[in-house]
Amino acid sequence: MLKFSTFIRDMGKIRGALIWSFLLFAVGIGAGWVSTGPLEELLLGQIEGLRQISQQLEQGGNVQWNFFLLIFFNNAIKSVLVIYAGIFFGILPIIFLLINGMVLGFVVHTTMNYGASFFDIVVKGLLPHGIIEIPVIIIACAFGLRFGGLVVRSLAQMGGDKRAMIGSRWKEFMNMTLTASFWVVILLLLAAVIESTLTYALVRG
Template structure:
């Protein structure tokens, strides 16, 4: 489609890291409830409170997620390791937040899951894809054919194509999170 093959194995492993870190975050929050509450407070400080305007929420969500995707993409240039840490950190935060929301607001776990699934099935792989894009760029730099400049440019083009796809997916996910998820989850 874009003329760049997505390394599915790398994408799958990044998603697995996110999932395992989510469970770890939930476990850490269970052992230390204050940690979970602090995580929620940090997120609210970072993106601000939820607005009554779906459009404002859409813009906030998309801006935040696109920023995370950009950082994940560029972090791939750090020996291909950055995306792994970012996916683990974000998974950890999701686990902490799920536990905090469940405990603080007494929202049933099923409703929390309904609040995550509609947009999460697009958003999380999109951010992982941004990480894959950075890793593709890094791998081309270190292992491609030609001069260093040629490898850098070729890797940048491959990585940017995947990153653009990631951002487009995040646009869809933000729309779903702002307009659809609240109705589906009854939030």
């Protein structure tokens, strides 16, 4: 059940949710890129919180190990939670996608406005680990969206002729979420290793 091939096959079963996840993330990036007023203040608050955490980690010993632990556990816990938080009609995965997209778009745009090059920000700062991390987070949210869709469909069919199929659908989907959670954690572990080593060295080099 936990084979990588099963994970790939399961993603094929949620193609619609995957498309919506990518679109919502892209919308978030666009909103973050052009953000002004209250939205800008919100994003600045998010970034300030991350900056303070980064400064605290820099002051401790074994900085790269501390960054690895923070990055991995933060991303892994949130990504697994967002899969199962989809039970609330898929609302939380939508919010998660939009906020993460907005932060990314806002950071890249603001940093470029302060004179940093697109190459340094994207190729050195984001691409090494982001090529794994970002798609995995989007995939996790897609499973969360599918979870929400299953809840809605199940409620709609409770009194219909198809209610007998609800149990089998839930069993199949819960097996899919277990496989997805396993590989999401494994892939985010790899991304955290890259971010705390290669990305860390490139950004500070």
